[in-house]
Amino acid sequence: MIVAENLTRVYTMGKVEVRALAGVSLEVAKGEFVGIMGASGSGKSTLLHILGLLDRPTSGSVTIDGTDVLALSDRQRTLFRLNRLGYVFQDYALIGELTALENVYLTSLVRGASKEEYIERSADILRRVGLGDRMDHRQSELSGGEQQRVAIARALVNNPSILLADEPCANLDSQTSRSILDLFARLNEELDQTIVMVSHEDWHKEYFCRIVTLRDGMIGDMVECQKEPHPG
Amino acid sequence: MFAGLGVSSFLAWKSIRRGNKGTLALTIMIIALIFVNLVFLPSIISGVVVTFDAQSIDFDVGNLVIEPREGSRYIDGVDGLQKKLEQIPGITGTSPRIAAGVTYFYRGRNAASTLYGINPEDERSVTRIADHMIAGEFLSNGDTDAIIIGTILAGTEGVAEGGLPSLEGVGVGDSVDVAYPNGATRTYRVKGIFETQSFGVDTAAFVTTREMSQVLGLDDQASAILVKTAVNGREEEYKTEILSYGVQEDVLTFREKSGGFVEQAIQSFNIINAISTLVSLIIAIVVVFIVIFINTVNRRRQIGILKAIGIDQQIIINSYVLQVLFITAIGALVGIVLNAGVTAYLTAYPLVFPGGPVYPEVEASAILRSIASLFGVSVVAGYIPAWRIAREDILTAIRG
Numbered sequence: 001m002i003v004a005e006n007l008t009r010v011y012t013m014g015k016v017e018v019r020a021l022a023g024v025s026l027e028v029a030k031g032e033f034v035g036i037m038g039a040s041g042s043g044k045s046t047l048l049h050i051l052g053l054l055d056r057p058t059s060g061s062v063t064i065d066g067t068d069v070l071a072l073s074d075r076q077r078t079l080f081r082l083n084r085l086g087y088v089f090q091d092y093a094l095i096g097e098l099t100a101l102e103n104v105y106l107t108s109l110v111r112g113a114s115k116e117e118y119i120e121r122s123a124d125i126l127r128r129v130g131l132g133d134r135m136d137h138r139q140s141e142l143s144g145g146e147q148q149r150v151a152i153a154r155a156l157v158n159n160p161s162i163l164l165a166d167e168p169c170a171n172l173d174s175q176t177s178r179s180i181l182d183l184f185a186r187l188n189e190e191l192d193q194t195i196v197m198v199s200h201e202d203w204h205k206e207y208f209c210r211i212v213t214l215r216d217g218m219i220g221d222m223v224e225c226q227k228e229p230h231p232g
Numbered sequence: 233m234f235a236g237l238g239v240s241s242f243l244a245w246k247s248i249r250r251g252n253k254g255t256l257a258l259t260i261m262i263i264a265l266i267f268v269n270l271v272f273l274p275s276i277i278s279g280v281v282v283t284f285d286a287q288s289i290d291f292d293v294g295n296l297v298i299e300p301r302e303g304s305r306y307i308d309g310v311d312g313l314q315k316k317l318e319q320i321p322g323i324t325g326t327s328p329r330i331a332a333g334v335t336y337f338y339r340g341r342n343a344a345s346t347l348y349g350i351n352p353e354d355e356r357s358v359t360r361i362a363d364h365m366i367a368g369e370f371l372s373n374g375d376t377d378a379i380i381i382g383t384i385l386a387g388t389e390g391v392a393e394g395g396l397p398s399l400e401g402v403g404v405g406d407s408v409d410v411a412y413p414n415g416a417t418r419t420y421r422v423k424g425i426f427e428t429q430s431f432g433v434d435t436a437a438f439v440t441t442r443e444m445s446q447v448l449g450l451d452d453q454a455s456a457i458l459v460k461t462a463v464n465g466r467e468e469e470y471k472t473e474i475l476s477y478g479v480q481e482d483v484l485t486f487r488e489k490s491g492g493f494v495e496q497a498i499q500s501f502n503i504i505n506a507i508s509t510l511v512s513l514i515i516a517i518v519v520v521f522i523v524i525f526i527n528t529v530n531r532r533r534q535i536g537i538l539k540a541i542g543i544d545q546q547i548i549i550n551s552y553v554l555q556v557l558f559i560t561a562i563g564a565l566v567g568i569v570l571n572a573g574v575t576a577y578l579t580a581y582p583l584v585f586p587g588g589p590v591y592p593e594v595e596a597s598a599i600l601r602s603i604a605s606l607f608g609v610s611v612v613a614g615y616i617p618a619w620r621i622a623r624e625d626i627l628t629a630i631r632g
Contacts (some may be wrong), residue, residue: 054540054626075544082542089630092536095243097250107541109239138250154541 001194002028003163004049007060009046009217020046020218021057028162031192033184035199035208042214044198045166051196052085052164053077065161083109086155088165092147094139099128100150101135104157111158116155125153129183145176150185156193163187165197170206181207233418239543240550247551248558255523256559262519263563263606268570269512270602271594275575277501278593280585284494285464287430287588288486293466294327294358294458295447295456296474297483297489306330307481313457314354320473322462325357328454330444336385336399336437337409343397345385345409347438349444352624358460361426361433368424376443379408381429382434385567410437416447429588457481513609520559520613524552528621535621536629545622549615556614564603 009021020043022079028034028051036044050062051054053069063071064084081087094103101122108118126135126170129149129188148168163167165184169177187193197208205211205223213221238625248256283424289295298317300307307313310328317326330349333341352371356362361368371380381402389401402408406422421440428434445451461470474483487494539547575592582589621629 015340049627052540054630078539078542078544080542081540085542087541089540091539093534093540093630095246095534097246100248104240105237107543110543110547165433230328 001030002026002194003061003063004047004051005061007047007050007057007062009043009050009055009080010058010088019217021050021060023060024120024214024217024219025060026212026219027193028196030161030194031188031189033195033197033207033209035124035197035204035211036214037205037211038214040200042220043217044200044214046217047214048164048166048196048198052087053081071077080154083158084161086158086160086163088148088163088168090167090170092139092144092151092171094147094150094154096139099136099138100131100142100146100153102167103139104153107154107158115135122153122157125157126150143176144172145179148172148176148180148222149183152180152187156187161194163193163195164194167200169199169201177201177204195215236544236547237550238475239547239556240554243547243551244554244558244595248555250558254473259519259523259559260563260566263516263560263610264566264570266512266516266519267567267602267606268574270509270573270605271567271598272574272592273501273505273508273569274598275571275592275594276583276590277462277498277505278595278598279583279590280501280587281494281498282495283585283590283592284490284587285486287428287433288490289464290360290458291430291433291502291569292354292359293363293456293486293489294325295461295464295486296459296470297484298457298459298479299488300455301481305449306455308426308453308458310452310454310457313479315477316477317457317459317474320470320477322470322473323459324462324465325460327354327358327460328441329355329456329458330441330448330450330453331455332413332444332448334412334413336397337411338399338406341399343385345397345631346489347379347412348436348438349441350438351441352436355438358458361428364426364428365424366427370423370424370426371438373442373570374441375423376446377418377420377442378423379410379439380426381408381422381423381437384434385437386422386425395429405581406468410439412447418443418447429584431588432584440586441621449453456582466481483608488499513605516606517613521617522558522609523559524556524614528552528617532624532629536624536626536631539622539626540630548622549618552618553611553614556610560607562612564606567602569600 004024004026007024008036011018022048030123035049038044050057056070069077069080098106104122104126105118108121123135126132129152131146131149134142134146142150169180172180181204184195184197188225190194211223212219273490298307314326314328317323327350330348333344333345334343351424352373366383371378384396384398386397386402389399390401392398402422404424407419408422409417409419411417461467471483530560535548571594575594578592580592
């Protein structure tokens with residue numbers, strides 16, 4: 001569970017102060033699929049970065065599964081990200097020299113899992129995201145949709161408490177985007193996976209359980225669960 | 233620092249195997265050439281020393297040389313001194329020599345050089361000139377009208393030897409006139425021509441002691457006595473031993489006889505070598521730094537992503553350091569092979585120095601020193617750019 005209270009984030013750009021977040025409080029319960037929406041510059045990516053421990057707020061607090069994550073050292077934050085969070089980035093962010101399977105098991109390798117264990121688990125997840133026959137392919141040999149599926153498999157391999165996705169469909173056509181969102185929805189339903197996803201596409205709303213719309217760094221609108229029935 | 237070395241190795245190996253092969257090969261080649269440069273000059277310096285030592289011992293002065301006391305021109309009582317020296321354990325031969333600056337005349341040409349008077353059998357026990365006759369024969373003890381001449385002094389018809397004394401085409405059987413410093417002139421038949429490749433020896437000539445003593449009016453006297461020892465490299469010990477036997481004359485090792493020439497030459501070579509080594513290592517630092525810098529800058533976003541998904545920055549830095557270690561190791565191996573090729577070539581076609589042909593002497597210590605310094609600078613040059621990028625704020629790195 002994520003509990004964020006009164007988050008502010010102020011950037012200083014030269015002599016100008018930019019208030020990206022101006023007091024956001026948000027709770028995300030276990031198993032929720034939350035969509036963070038808003039216009040460009042509304043602060044949605046900043047909020048995701050703070051919830052994902054990639055950035056620190058200027059003020060406020062963030063607790064994830066009972067841990068005050070702002071009190072952690074940089075090294076502890078790295079370990080927290082490794083063990084508790086999963087990320088999916090807009091442009092897939094795969095490592096070009098690694099195959100799909102290697103990209104997926106890399107974080108398990110860091111966690112010190114046994115070879116049999118991490119290969120079996122990674123292969124299983126890749127099969128689950130529909131890439132059972134593409135495991136030994138490298139990034140350059142995969143389509144955009146396939147690359148994003150690899151990125152999702154990588155994010156899921158360590159059973160994260162929360163899956164954070166920053167506009168994962170921004171570089172994909174609508175058909176591929178739909179298949180990725182279907183996958184998210186399936187993971188959310190079948191594995192009770194908590195997902196926080198940033199999007200600016202209106203039609204993505206139908207997949208979200210809850211929609212948080214940011215305006216000028218504040219929550220402008222909050223729509224409670226409307227995902228029924230699941231469109232996939 | 234060494235946490236997650238397995239993951240670092242995994243990332244490094246995949247990057248090497250699947251990265252840009254051209255850049256990898258070029259970097260390895262540059263490291264290899266730097267290695268060759270680091271090893272080559274010291275091997276030539278060692279070769280010069282070995283050549284000079286060998287030429288001095290084998291052809292010029294033996295391991296030690298006994299010279300007249302200060303104020304005396306000749307050693308007196310040579311027979312007795314020779315017997316005394318040969319009693320000393322470890323001394324395997326002695327050869328008294330009379331030396332005189334003479335002028336040679338042949339078919340209207342003349343050349344000034346040194347003429348030595350030797351006992352041929354004694355000389356065989358010390359130097360190897362007798363084994364280096366390229367025409368005719370070495371002297372015999374009874375020869376009085378015979379001379380053997382060095383190949384440079386004998387010369388070639390119509391070829392000047394670039395300032396060195398040359399009679400330009402003396403052959404075996406020819407007659408050569410020799411004007412001694414006391415005004416006496418003798419005509420000798422050329423019995424043989426030798427070539428030692430040591431300029432000092434190949435510009436000289438030899439007659440028997442018997443002949444030269446007669447011309448110069450000497451009796452049981454010599455300008456020097458050359459001493460050959462059973463083992464090379466222990467000249468100082470033998471010198472002490474000889475002095476302990478009550479020898480009153482000056483006793484010099486072949487190095488002392490050279491008057492510090494070799495030491496001065498080595499010092500000069502070492503300065504050149506130090507400059508060359510410094511430049512090579514700076515090139516190594518710059519090359520490795522640029523390769524890793526470009527590599528990390530190009531992967532700045534990827535490094536940010538790796539950190540974002542929970543990979544410790546030390547693992548990322550170590551992966552680059554391991555790549556550098558791999559490149560340096562392969563570069564050093566290729567360098568060893570290239571150096572073996574250069575060494576083989578220069579052994580077949582040696583560089584000719586005034587002291588004789590110089591063969592590269594590749595010492596294990598020079599190789600180890602070069603490998604260690606290459607690894608040292610490469611690791612530093614690889615670590616710094618990787619560290620700079622990896623410690624960057626995650627979002628800054630991800631945004632590129």
